[in-house]
Amino acid sequence: MAELSSAGLLGDSLGLTPDECTAIALSLRVATVATLASLGPGLAVAWLLARRRFPGRGLLDGLVHLPLILPPVVTGYLLLLAFGRRGPIGAALAEIGIVLSFRWTGAALACAVMGFPLMVRAMRLSLEAVDRRIEQAAATLGASPGRVFLTVTLPLALPGVLAGAVLAFAKAMGEFGATITFVSNIPGETQTLPSAIYSLTQVPGGEAGALRLTLVSIALSMTALLASELLARRLARRLGVE
């Protein structure tokens, strides 16, 4: 894995062990994949909840928020039951060659599920805040509903959509309970940053490593937050909202 060796070089200069670098790189990869994969569904669900009335809307809203309220271990266990090799969905996926249990892809799924409610909330608020009157004006100019969404709604909702993505990314970086329950804690495969810190705290002499990784974790989170803040502000200015 190319990114792990370059991370290794960086890690050496920061005083991190190879295992620690692996954990960081894995977390970054898992969080990125989880966020990107849930952008589409997240936007779709956010749009449905923001704009459409349909039977079962409350139920969908509740389901989306479930990972926020359930104990993360419960969510992880449910994922295991469904996507494990012997679970209904897991078995079907295994037939076409996709295995999630005990793989980093499973970790990505766990992170995506846990971050989903945060992403949908932020996106939904942002979509609801788009001035419908502007969308109406666009329709009178001949824009189909699809064109209105792509050229008016989405651009105007972008700050919130981005905020939702960053929130999901941050949550994915910090996901622990569901991940460790679903895909366990395999170094190099499913040992993400939080799992690595946990393992180090359980071992005598691991405090230094735990502290190092904690600092890295804080640094990464702060960077993500700052970046999203700057981007959101620049977008808002371009939209003429500020």
Added chain:
Amino acid sequence: MSLTLDLALARGAFRLDVAFTAPPGLTALFGPSGSGKTTVIALVAGLVRPDRGRIVLDGETLLDTRSRIDCPTHRRRIGVVFQEARLLPHLSVRQNLDYGRRASFRHRAETPGLGFDDVIGLLGIGHLLARRPAGLSGGEAQRVAIGRALLARPRLLLMDEPLAALDAARKAEILPLIEHLRDGAGIPILYVSHAVPEVARLADTLVVLESGRVAAAGPAATLLGRGELGPEQAAQAGSLLDMTVTGHDAESGLTHLSGAVGRLSVPRLDRGVGALVRLLVPARDVLVATRAPVGLSARNVLSGTVRDLGLLREGAVLVTLACGEGAIAARLTQASARDLGLKPGLPVFAVVKSVAFDPQGIGAGRAPRAVEI
């Protein structure tokens, strides 16, 4: 190119039930706030669905609840200019103007329309193209909104109180543009307003709405002359006169006009000799005299005969006077009408103070035609 509609809608306590046909030209939808004017616009544009109804534009059925025909907004090709410009805030003025053009390419052949350069020339927005909506004044934004609607080549233009959010100076700037549109753009306009001077200046046809119903519909000149503007506006009854500028008198600061009713003098107008103007002469600014007035400050004295008297509310009378080949209306108290012994056929004089003419109420005229009041 005409629009026929028959719509009914109930929302809470508000009930709308209107039916009328708008002939070619500018049809004004007039009425107080809450009378349903904006709702009619939203219904015609397809932004709101009625409980029951039909909308037929130029022979094409856009909506028929009984046969389940419902053309979606983006396919109706009806341009809308809203009260608030509603420009797309994340695009430049140029991109806003272009927004409707893309969709218009499909039906370019069928709908005659103005090209990009014509539109920005007409509206005077060429210097604004690179700006963002946030950096525009109210008047500029509204002009861009009008341009944007026109460039989408609509078959019908809906204007929902487009001047309501503007100050007097901006209104004065845009009213002539709308007159140009009415006369030159070749598409019918449905214009919503609650301001009599605007309606008087722009409308060919008038539809008066009151509490969600059509109280009166017909040629603007007729309805205005009869004061059929609804209970609150009846006081603003007046005569629409189409006249020609015959000369200017620099010394007295007056412009002389000639028309079907005779000769009138108004405060200096910035129009050339021979230009057509349309005046609204409020009925309450017209005096009636049974003898030629002597030693009176008013300069405009027209001779004519009483045609009929109509009773208005609050003990007022609208007297219609036939002057020359036209007619002018005067608003009197019942007592005055009685004291003067006014009755149809009586020869009288109509007197109007020349400064009674509100410069805002003086618009570009149409070729003189017989006006029935």
